[in-house]
Amino acid sequence: MLAIELDGAHHFTYAGMENDHVRTAYLQNLNIRVIRFENKDVFEQTEGVIEEIRRSFRK
Numbered sequence: 355m356l357a358i359e360l361d362g363a364h365h366f367t368y369a370g371m372e373n374d375h376v377r378t379a380y381l382q383n384l385n386i387r388v389i390r391f392e393n394k395d396v397f398e399q400t401e402g403v404i405e406e407i408r409r410s411f412r413k
Contacts, residue, residue: 355386356410362393 364370378388389410391403 355384356407357381357386357388358407359388359390360393360396361390 359374361370361374374390381388387410389406391406396403
């Protein structure tokens, strides 16, 4: 299983990073792999983001 998270500016604060860490650990304990992308990358590098998602299914 795979979770894809899109990170905005609040994810780059101390509290945001701590919340991400806790959530990722929880999901990993459920055997869910997490990959993250910055919001701007989704809009500016869409093909690269899609390719990274495709690659994660091959792993």
